[in-house]
Amino acid sequence: xxxxxxxxxxxxxxxxxxxxxxxxxxxxxxxxxxxxxxxxxxxxxxxxxxxxxxxxxxxxxxxxxxxxxxxxxxxxxxxxxxxxxxxxxxxxxxxxxxxxxxxxxxxxxxxxxxxxxxxxxxxxxxxxxxxxxxxxxxxxxxxxxxxxxxxxxxxxxxxxxxxxxxxxxxxxxxxxxxxxxxxxxxxxxxxxxxxxxxxxxxxxxxxxxxxxxxxxxxxxxxxxxxxxxxxxxxxxxxxxxxxxxxxxxxxxxxxxxxxxxxxxxxxxxxxxxxxxxxxxxxxxxxxxxxxxxxxxxxxxxxxxxxxxxxxxxxxxxxxxxxxxxxxxxxxxxxxxxxxxxxxxxxxxxxxxxxxxxxxxxxxxxxxxxxxxxxxxxx
Numbered sequence: 573x574x575x576x577x578x579x580x581x582x583x584x585x586x587x588x589x590x591x592x593x594x595x596x597x598x599x600x601x602x603x604x605x606x607x608x609x610x611x612x613x614x615x616x617x618x619x620x621x622x623x624x625x626x627x628x629x630x631x632x633x634x635x636x637x638x639x640x641x642x643x644x645x646x647x648x649x650x651x652x653x654x655x656x657x658x659x660x661x662x663x664x665x666x667x668x669x670x671x672x673x674x675x676x677x678x679x680x681x682x683x684x685x686x687x688x689x690x691x692x693x694x695x696x697x698x699x700x701x702x703x704x705x706x707x708x709x710x711x712x713x714x715x716x717x718x719x720x721x722x723x724x725x726x727x728x729x730x731x732x733x734x735x736x737x738x739x740x741x742x743x744x745x746x747x748x749x750x751x752x753x754x755x756x757x758x759x760x761x762x763x764x765x766x767x768x769x770x771x772x773x774x775x776x777x778x779x780x781x782x783x784x785x786x787x788x789x790x791x792x793x794x795x796x797x798x799x800x801x802x803x804x805x806x807x808x809x810x811x812x813x814x815x816x817x818x819x820x821x822x823x824x825x826x827x828x829x830x831x832x833x834x835x836x837x838x839x840x841x842x843x844x845x846x847x848x849x850x851x852x853x854x855x856x857x858x859x860x861x862x863x864x865x866x867x868x869x870x871x872x873x874x875x876x877x878x879x880x881x882x883x884x885x886x887x888x889x890x891x892x893x894x895x896x897x898x899x900x901x902x903x904x905x906x907x908x909x910x911x912x913x914x915x916x917x918x919x920x921x922x923x924x925x926x927x928x929x930x931x932x933x934x935x936x937x938x939x940x941x942x943x944x945x946x947x948x949x950x
Contacts, residue, residue, distance in 0.1 A: 575926070577624075577625040577626075578625065578626060578919045578922055578923055578926075581625065581626065581917060581918075581919040582916070582917055582919050582920075582923070585916070585917030585918075585919070586916075586917070589917070590915075590917070594691065594693065597687065597689075598687070598688075598689035598690065598691055598698065599686055599687050599688050599689055602653075602688075602689065606654070606658060606659065609658075609659050609662045610658050610659060612662070613659060613661040613662040613665070614661075618665075619661060619662070619664075619665040620665075622662075622665045622666050622918075623665045623666070623667070625919070626666050626667055626918060626919045626921065626922045627665065627666060627667030627921070627922050627925075628645075628667060628922040628923075628925040628926045629644065629645070629925075630645075630925070630926075630929050631644055631645075632938070632939070633928070633929045633932055633933075633937075633938065633939060633940060634646060634669070634925055634928060634929065634939075634940050635939075635940075636905070636906075636939070636940060636941050638883055638905060638906070639803055639830055639883060641728050641765050641766070641803065642726055642728075643669045643670055643728060643906065644669050644726050644727075645667070645668075645669035645925045645928075645940075646669055646896070646900065646905070646906045646907055646928070646940055647667075647668060647669050647896060647906075647907055647908075647909070647921055647924055647925055647928075648668055648669055648670040648671055648672060648730070648885070648906060648907070648908045648909075649663050649668050649670075649671040649672060649673075649908060649909070649910065649913075650672055650887050650908035650909055650910045651672040651673065651674050651675055651730075651732035651768065651770065651807070651908075652675075652700065652702070652859075652910055653910045653913075654671065654673050655673070655674060655675070655676075655702070655705060655706045656673075656676075656706055656707045656711075656712055656715065657673035657674070657676075657712050657715060657716055657729075657731075658715065660673070660719060660723050660724070660727070660729065661719065661723055664723065664727045666918045666919075666921055666922070667921040667922040667925060668727075668921055669727070669728075669906075669925075670727060670728040670729070670730060670906070671727070671728075671729060671730065672730035672731070672732055672766075672768060672908060673712075673729065673730070673731055673732065674706065674712075674731055674732035674733065674734070674768075674770070675704055675706065675732040675733060675734035675770045675773065676706045676707075676708070676709050676712050676731065676732065676733060676734070676754065677704055677706055677708065677709065677733075677734055677735060677736040677737065677750065677754065678708065678709055678735075678736050678750045678751075678753040678754045679708050679736040679738065679750075680706070680707055680708035680711065681703070681704050681705055681706055681708070681736055681737050681738070682705060683702050683703040683704060683705025683706075683737065684701050684702060684703030684705075684737075684855075687701070688700065688701055688702045688703075688705070688856075689701075689702075689856075690850075690854045690856065692846060692847070692848055692850060692858070692860075693848075693915075694846075694847035694848045695846045695847045695848060695858075695860070695861060695862060696860045696861040696889070696891065696911065696915055697846070697858045697859055697860035697861055697862050697911065698858070698859045698860060698911055698914065699850065699854050699855075699856040699857070699858055699859075700837055700856045700857055700858075700859055701854075701855045701856030701857075702856075703737050704734050704736070704737040704773055709753075709754045709757050709758065710757065713757060713758065713761055713762055716729075716762055717761065717762075728765050728766060729762075729765065729766070730765075730766040730767070730768055730805070731758060731762065731766065731767050731768070732767075732768045732770050732807065733751060733754050733755060733758070733767055733768065733769055733770060734751075734769075734770040734773055735747040735750040735751055736750050737773075742781075744781060744787055744790060744791075747781060747782075747791075748790060748791050748794050751769065751791065751794075751795070752794055752795070752798065755767060755795065755798055755800065756798065758802075759798065759800050759801070759802060765802055765803060766802055766803045766804075766805060767800065767802050767803070767804050767805070768804075768805040768806070768807050768833060769782075769791070769792075769795065769804065769805070769806045769807065770807045770836075771783055771788065771791070771806060771807065771808075771809075772807055772808060772809035772810070772835070772836040773836070780809060783809050783812065783816075783820065785819050785820060785822070785823045788820055788823050788824070789823050789826075792806075792823065792824065792826075792827040792828075792829065793827070795827070795828070795829075796827050796828045799828075800828070803830045803831065803883075804828060804829045804830060804831075805829065805830065805831040805832060805833055805883070805885065806824055806829055806831075806832050806833070807832075807833040807835070807836055808820065808832050808833060808834055808835045808836065808870065809835060809836050810835040810836050810837060810838045810839070810857075810863055810866050810867065810870075810888070811838060811839055811840045811843075811866075814869070814870070814873055817870060817873075817874075818873075818877060821874060821877070821878060821882075824882075825878065825881060825882075829882075830882070830883050831882050831883030831884060831885060831905075832874065832882050832883075832884060832885070833884075833885040833887055833908070834867055834870040834871045834874060834884060834885070834886055834887065834888075834904070835863065835866065835867050835870050835887060835888060836857070836887075837856070837857025837858055837859055837863065838857055838858045838859075838862050838863045838866065839856075839857040839858070841858070844858065844862045845862075846862065859888075859910065859911045860888075860889055860891075860911035860912070860915070861889045861891070861911075862889075863887075863888035863889055864888055864889030864895075866888070867886060867887060867888030867889065867899070868886075868888075868898065868899060868902055871884055871886050871899055871902045871903045871904050872902040872903055872947070872948050872950075874903065875902065875903025875945045875948040876903075876948050876949065883905050883906070884903050884904045884905055884906075885904065885905070885906045885907070885908055886899035886900070886902070886903075886904030886906070886907045886908070887907070887908045887909070889911075889912075890907055890908075890909040890912050890924075891909075891911075891912040891915065891916055891920075892912075892920075892923075892924065892927065893923065893924045893925075893926070893927020893928050893930070893931060894927070894931070895912070896909075896924050896927075896928060897927075897928055897931045897943070898947075900928075900940065900943050900944055901943055901944075901945070901946050901947040901948075902945070902947050902948055903944065903945040903947075903948045904944070905941075905944055928940065
């Protein structure tokens with residue numbers, strides 16, 4: 573990463589690009605950016621220029637091998653931005669160490685009625701009400717198969733899997749069949765080494781049925797029976813108490829699950845302190861800084877309670893290298909983000925990775941893995 577180019581890009585985004593984008597509806601911005609990136613990522617020249625300008629590589633300090641998968645840096649894209657996995661070459665080029673695509677579902681889903689997004693600029697948050705819109709597992713698998721084999725070399729793909737958002741998947745039996753149907757297809761023909769079971773999407777028919785121990789037990793027993801060779805993660809809700817979360821983790825501990833993602837969108841608005849009004853008519857869960865403290869608490873307490881049993885992916889409120897490092901020191905092995913990139917610009921990924929090396933050196937560490945969990949006891 574060229575630090576001068578990155579600084580110029582950050583300033584241009586903050587003072588020129590972002591003001592223009594934020595005058596448009598967030599739904600329109602997301603749609604247009606995906607469309608533009610889908611076209612421009614086809615050019616090797618464009619990808620090379622972006623990598624040179626924004627990405628930062630320092631494998632001695634940032635690389636980790638986790639459960640047999642190599643991560644060249646710990647910063648990944650969170651699920652929700654690239655729902656149909658249309659942009660892996662672009663996200664690799666701008667410096668992410670891995671990405672989580674989706675969530676995908678067994679059947680194609682139109683999602684909720686638009687608008688899907690609402691900005692809270694002062695609170696550094698987006699209100700998200702997408703409702704699992706995606707092209708369906710078979711279509712997305714075909715798209716993934718069309719990428720060059722090198723796309724996912726040292727750029728792991730984590731595929732988020734949820735139940736189809738429809739009235740037909742509201743009972744436990746059909747919902748579990750929906751998950752299993754997707755996983756059955758994915759395990760046979762996808763270049764993804766990781767699957768994440770999204771049990772905590774707050775914007776769907778039937779709510780979050782698998783956030784109780786008994787029902788989660790039934791889902792994970794069926795997933796175990798598949799004997800997947802891919803790593804399995806569970807994305808945890810943001811709004812449960814630690815006691816409730818702990819009971820879910822005890823269930824997960826008994827199954828063939830290697831890790832947990834902490835955590836999903838915040839939906840209990842009465843417990844959030846926001847810097848501007850949020851109209852009741854705006855539906856959805858909140859991303860970004862409103863999830864920061866709860867996500868950090870869940871990361872820390874999970875690491876305290878379960879030690880190295882789980883690989884922890886930390887999500888929520890990451891806008892800087894210091895934010896990412898906080899989650900890592902609390903116990904996150906890997907960190908994902910979306911909202912920070914939207915608010916700060918795509919050069920942020922390289923800036924975070926460069927900043928992590930600076931912070932590691934200041935603390936006397938020679939690799940990111942040495943910092944994982946050092947603050948978990950506090």
